[in-house]
Amino acid sequence: MGNRGNAAWLLLLSLKVFGMKKGDPDAPTDLKCYQSVPSNIVNCSWSTREPPDADTTHVLYYKSLKFHPGNPPKRGAVGKQNWLLIEKGNMQQGDNYSVWVETNRSTAGIATSAKLNFSLDEIVKPPPPDLEPVEFESSVATVRWTNPQWSESLHHQALTCALRYKMSKDHSWTYLSEEHVEQAGHDLEDLKPFTSYEVQVQCIPDTRKGFWSEWSSSQTFVTPEAAPLGQVDVWQKVGVSEKGVPSRFLLWKVPDPEAARGIILDYKVVFQDRDKNITTTVCLCCHAALPLSANYAWVSARNSVKSSLPANLSLEQADLPGPEEVEVMALPGLGPRVMWKPSASSRWLQPEEYVVEWREEISSNPAGQLLNWTRSPRGNSSALLRGDFRAKVPYLVCVYAVYAHGSSASVPVRAYFKEGAPTAAPQALQERSISPTASLISWEEIPLGDRNGHITRYTLYLGHPTLRNAKANRTIAVGAAKRSYSLSDLMPGTSYQLCMTGSTSAGEGVPSPVHHFRTPDSHWWTFMAAILFLGFLLFLAFLVVLVNYRWVLDFCRKILPPWCWEKIPDPGHSGVTQRIHEHSAAPGMDALSQCLAKFPEEIDIVEIKEPAPEQTMPLAPVEISGYEKRFMPTLEELERLA
Numbered sequence: 289m290g291n292r293g294n295a296a297w298l299l300l301l302s303l304k305v306f307g308m309k310k311g312d313p314d315a316p317t318d319l320k321c322y323q324s325v326p327s328n329i330v331n332c333s334w335s336t337r338e339p340p341d342a343d344t345t346h347v348l349y350y351k352s353l354k355f356h357p358g359n360p361p362k363r364g365a366v367g368k369q370n371w372l373l374i375e376k377g378n379m380q381q382g383d384n385y386s387v388w389v390e391t392n393r394s395t396a397g398i399a400t401s402a403k404l405n406f407s408l409d410e411i412v413k414p415p416p417p418d419l420e421p422v423e424f425e426s427s428v429a430t431v432r433w434t435n436p437q438w439s440e441s442l443h444h445q446a447l448t449c450a451l452r453y454k455m456s457k458d459h460s461w462t463y464l465s466e467e468h469v470e471q472a473g474h475d476l477e478d479l480k481p482f483t484s485y486e487v488q489v490q491c492i493p494d495t496r497k498g499f500w501s502e503w504s505s506s507q508t509f510v511t512p513e514a515a516p517l518g519q520v521d522v523w524q525k526v527g528v529s530e531k532g533v534p535s536r537f538l539l540w541k542v543p544d545p546e547a548a549r550g551i552i553l554d555y556k557v558v559f560q561d562r563d564k565n566i567t568t569t570v571c572l573c574c575h576a577a578l579p580l581s582a583n584y585a586w587v588s589a590r591n592s593v594k595s596s597l598p599a600n601l602s603l604e605q606a607d608l609p610g611p612e613e614v615e616v617m618a619l620p621g622l623g624p625r626v627m628w629k630p631s632a633s634s635r636w637l638q639p640e641e642y643v644v645e646w647r648e649e650i651s652s653n654p655a656g657q658l659l660n661w662t663r664s665p666r667g668n669s670s671a672l673l674r675g676d677f678r679a680k681v682p683y684l685v686c687v688y689a690v691y692a693h694g695s696s697a698s699v700p701v702r703a704y705f706k707e708g709a710p711t712a713a714p715q716a717l718q719e720r721s722i723s724p725t726a727s728l729i730s731w732e733e734i735p736l737g738d739r740n741g742h743i744t745r746y747t748l749y750l751g752h753p754t755l756r757n758a759k760a761n762r763t764i765a766v767g768a769a770k771r772s773y774s775l776s777d778l779m780p781g782t783s784y785q786l787c788m789t790g791s792t793s794a795g796e797g798v799p800s801p802v803h804h805f806r807t808p809d810s811h812w813w814t815f816m817a818a819i820l821f822l823g824f825l826l827f828l829a830f831l832v833v834l835v836n837y838r839w840v841l842d843f844c845r846k847i848l849p850p851w852c853w854e855k856i857p858d859p860g861h862s863g864v865t866q867r868i869h870e871h872s873a874a875p876g877m878d879a880l881s882q883c884l885a886k887f888p889e890e891i892d893i894v895e896i897k898e899p900a901p902e903q904t905m906p907l908a909p910v911e912i913s914g915y916e917k918r919f920m921p922t923l924e925e926l927e928r929l930a
Contacts, residue, residue: 314338315399316346316370316389321406322413322499323376326437330379330411333371334389334401344393348372353384353405381408413499414438414447417489422509427481429509432473433489447471449491450500456484456508466492481514481549513550515594516543520555522587522599523643524578525659536603538576539659540587543596550591558598559585578603606694609633611642611687616703623677624705627670628687628698639689644671649682649702650737677705680740707741710734710790710797714746717788719805724780727807730772734790734797741792743768749799750775751785781809 314337321332338344346369351360363372379385388403417433424430431451438447451469452461453476464474479485486506492498522540529535538557542548558568561581569576578585586598609631617625626644630636645661664671677683683705687698714731721727729748748764755761766773778784786803789796833840 314391316391316401319387319389319401319404321374321387321404322411323408324413325415328376330374330376330408331371332374332387332389336370336391338368338391338393342393344368344391346370347390347392348374348387349390350374350379350385350387352380353386376408379408383407410497411499412445412493412497414491414493414501416502416504417449417491419487419489419504419507422487422507424512427477427479427512427514429476429479429485429511430473431476431487431489431507433504435491438491446494447491448494448496449489451487451489452503453485453487455480456486461488479511480546481511482545482551484508484510513591513593516549516552516589516591516596517547518543519597519599520587520589521663522585522601523645523659523661524585524601524603534580536578536580536582538578538585538587538601540574540599542573543589547596548589548591550593552589552591554590556588556590556595556598557585558587559603602692602694604694606689606691606696608689608691608696609636610689610696611698614685614687614698614701616685616701618703618705619672620706622672623675624673624683624685624703625670626673626685626687626703629669637691639666639691639695641666641690642668642671643688643690643695644673644685645688646673646675646683646685646703648678649684651681679706680704680708682736682739702742704741707792707794709792709795710739710741710743712738713798713800714788714790715800717786717800717803719786719803721805721808722774724808725778726774726776727778727805728772728774729786731788731800732771739790739792740797741794743790744793745791746770747789747791747796748773748775749787749789753783753785778807780807782807 316334316336318335319332320334321330323330332348332350334346336344336346346365348363348365349360350362361378363374365372384405384407386403386405389401391399391401415435415437417435420432420434422429422431431453433449435447448466449469449471450466451464451474453464454461476485476487486508488503488506490501490503492500520540520543522538525537525539527535538559540555543552552573555571555573556568557571557576558566559578559582560566561579562583563581583603584600585603586600588598589596611628612631613629615627617627619625624646628642630638642664643661644664645659647659660673660675662671662673673685681704683703684700685703686700688695712734714734716730716732718730719727720730731746734743745768746766748762748766750762750764752761764773764775783804783806786805787799787801789799791797
């Protein structure tokens with residue numbers, strides 16, 4: 289304890305000896321002065337750490353070290369100002385001066401900065417130079433500058449300058465010190481073609497005594513064009529036109545500025561059909577219609593210097609399996625990531641590369657129907673898609689394995705970058721009674737444009753207007769793949785209310801209109817069941833009779849009276865009787881018809897009754913017709929009688 293007390297006493301003693309106490313102002317730091325040209329005014333500035341609400345004044349003192357005046361001149365700063373100007377008329381060129389700043393706080397005392405000694409020739413700050421337009425010779429840019437306000441005729445020292453430059457889109461500069469800069473002008477090499485650059489220059493007296501000037505205003509220039517680099521990214525789109533006719537389009541992307549190295553004027557498209565015929569055409573960006581017979585295509589881009597190397601694409605469909613198990617995972621802030629696996633088929637071959645294409649599945653905007661694609665190396669099994677993806681919009685994604693002689697596609701999958709709750713309910717909600725206690729509920733899918741995501745489940749809400757028990761009021765979750773559901777444990781002859789919603793990973797959607805239905809009464813169901821059972825029995829009896837016809841017939845002969853089953857001929861249906869009547873009546877009727885035809889008005893018809901003739905006309909030979917054969921005993925019946 290004694291040692292700690294001694295240390296505290298020594299600290300208080302030192303504070304008292306050196307005049308330091310709580311609230312003393314901090315002395316100004318970083319004092320510097322420079323003489324600007326051509327105004328020749330000396331500008332002095334400093335830094336302080338005073339709080340914003342401190343009542344502090346700053347006074348600048350300066351005196352010549354040659355004459356040593358008794359009371360040095362001083363300048364007071366206004367308010368919180370931390371700089372002051374001294375006119376050159378108050379100083380002599382060639383003299384040495386000493387400058388310092390005092391900080392005075394009304395409640396804390398005075399603090400003095402360290403003194404700064406200098407000569408006017410040592411604090412000169414030249415004005416920034418003026419840059420001339422940049423000139424080009426081949427791919428070299430020449431930068432020149434002048435400083436009309438600084439010259440040796442005005443007794444100014446020679447200047448040396450530094451330079452910095454950058455691409456206009458960048459933020460960081462490339463700095464070239466004065467040792468590496470030619471003072472009459474400097475040549476910039478290794479610049480990128482057809483690229484916008486900015487350049488600035490600053491100078492300092494050649495003696496390195498003084499200050500660097502401010503950076504000059506930026507001089508902006510664009511380097512000349514050069515031949516395009518690389519190849520055009522080309523792909524194809526096969527589909528059906530608005531008229532239902534199959535179509536094929538060749539698509540390509542605009543080269544990025546670093547690859548174009550100039551303004552692309554047009555594109556040369558060459559394609560070959562199956563008969564080896566070559567067709568060449570020149571197109572603007574960025575598609576061309578091709579005939580369905582085309583099987584190979586080349587595309588090259590041209591600027592004012594040269595054309596790029598042609599990019600080639602086989603338009604054939606390869607007879608090989610495509611990638612499988614395509615999945616899409618949305619990564620917030622990055623984009624969708626597409627993953628796939630090679631086909632498990634024995635015919636699978638390693639492709640040269642993969643192409644992942646995507647487009648909006650439904651869109652009223654023509655731009656939304658444009659096909660986008662990206663390429664992935666042959667060893668990859670995933671790709672991150674870059675683009676302007678819209679939330680709650682379905683996209684179709686397909687992965688192609690690209691070979692030298694064609695490509696093979698995977699099954700397209702639907703994907704969402706960001707899901708939302710459905711804005712519509714399941715459609716066409718219907719109910720069909722199965723029994724007094726069960727009903728079958730069916731519905732149609734939510735329209736694709738209103739789903740806003742992948743449907744994960746449907747929810748059925750069953751309710752009763754008055755009852756509040758668990759059976760009458762239920763909430764039922766149904767799988768997304770189902771389109772019907774059987775409600776059981778219903779009460780017969782009861783009215784129910786039913787509505788339905790769909791859900792995505794973002795939440796539950798809006799409900800459907802309320803559907804009312806009533807279960808049938810139980811006695812009607814019993815009556816219908818009895819009728820159906822009776823009909824079933826009759827049908828079963830018919831089948832038994834049909835299968836055992838002879839046994840049933842014998843059984844009926846044993847139990848039924850003979851008149852029910854014996855074969856009794858009917859003379860009215862006998863063919864023999866009909867022939868006898870026709871033979872006897874035909875002659876008389878013919879004679880009577882002739883007389884009536886000759887004397888229709890003179891003949892009186894008298895009824896004559898004659899006795900029956902004793903001798904009858906011989907009967908015509910009896911012919912047995914098919915009708916009589918029906919009543920003759922069969923061979924089996926004769927054998928049974930024998």
